[in-house]
Amino acid sequence: MKHYIRGTVVGLVAALSLTACGGGDGGDDNPLAGGGGDSSAITVGSANFPESALLGEIYAQALEGKGLEVERKFNIGAREVYYDQVVKGGIDVMPEYNGALLTTSVDPESKAATTEEINKELTAKLPEGAAILDSSTAEDKDSVTVTKETAQEHDLKTIADLEPVAGQMTIGGPSEFKTRQQGLVGLEGQYGLKFEKFQPLDAGAQATLVELLLDDEIQAADLFTTDPMIAEHGLVVLEDPKHVFSAQNVTPLVYEQGVNEQARTALNAVSAKLTTQHLLDMMKRIVVDKDDQEKVAEEWLKQNALA
Known part of the structure; x- marks a missing residue:
């Protein structure tokens, strides 16, 4: 990217960081700042890229469909920013990718590669208070x-x-x-x-x-x-024969005290239906067709009898 990136692209990136993933109306609100929301609400977060925000919106609407109150805190940033917020209870539900979660935040030395190996290690090694729910077959590496x-x-x-x-x-x-x-x-x-x-x-x-x-x-x-x-x-x-990029199943990361059994059931039902092809189809609508993520999430939930 040489010289080009230092000018126009940096400006574009700054703009994207404000608008991607449902990140607000161009104001300077911190998504992690307290918004005066009801403490009984389930806080659903997302990272700072469109697919994470879409998944966060799917989770949020699935929970609301069960009569649960939800607060959205999207466009938070990278895992290095939001992970501690889940562990400490500032975020109750976060869409995650199990392999990246393991090697980035839980055990950088892990050699686990398959979905089963990764989830077994996450279950054993996540800090007290944090947990993963069921993984979907959907992957995004x-x-x-x-x-x-x-x-x-x-x-x-x-x-x-x-x-x-x-x-x-x-x-x-x-x-x-x-x-x-x-x-x-x-x-x-x-x-x-x-x-x-x-x-x-x-x-x-x-x-x-x-x-x-x-x-x-x-x-x-x-x-x-x-x-x-x-x-x-x-x-x-390019193919990755040495598996630098391990299994990356979409998996809810939760703060255990923040999600009751009804919430867990709703989130696991999403995982049971979500496939990689669904992600591809939905992301095309958002990235290429410029559809609203709220509409895309709502329609996917209805199509899969989850709303």
Whole structure:
């Protein structure tokens, strides 16, 4: 992204951080600040990217459909920001991705790769007061993605194929990608990749990453695998034979005292129905068709007999 990112893209990222994931009307409200809400309400949070906000909205509407009072605190930030809020009870329900949760916040040394292995470790290692509910089959992983032209030029099929050329490439992604095991740390440790440059962006700036990838301002990008723009632009997600990016099932992370049995049942019912294809379809509506996340969430719940 070189010089371009320092000007217009930084401004765009700043704007996205205010608007992505239901993040408000352009004001400067802190989503973690107390809003004078009812203490009996279940607080549902989201990270600062559109899919997380959509999942938060699905959870919130599912709970409201059971007559439970909900307070929304969306667009909070990265896991490094919101995880402690769940552990301390500032957030009661958070849409999570089980593999990333484990290796980012619970046990960075974990080698668990499958859904079963990951959830077993999370159940054993989460701090007292925090818990995971049922995982869905829906997954959204980080990836190393390149354009079709770059893949053809360097004969790239897997992440391992990048080793001879990574030193000539700029890779872009969310700022936290630089320090995560499921990020540059794992890519170097498992594949020996040392990129010429890392260009950090806000987690909500996936569209900007795609644009820069297509313009060859960056040559590789950490894109979420349910991003509809991957198929839209014929991008190539490189295979990950060494499993740097483990299973990433959508899973509710909860503060146990903040969710009663009725709430748990409602959230587990969402997980029982949610698939990766559902995520792809809903994210296309939000990212490409510009539908409101509230409408998309409501329609998905009705279609799956959850509303």
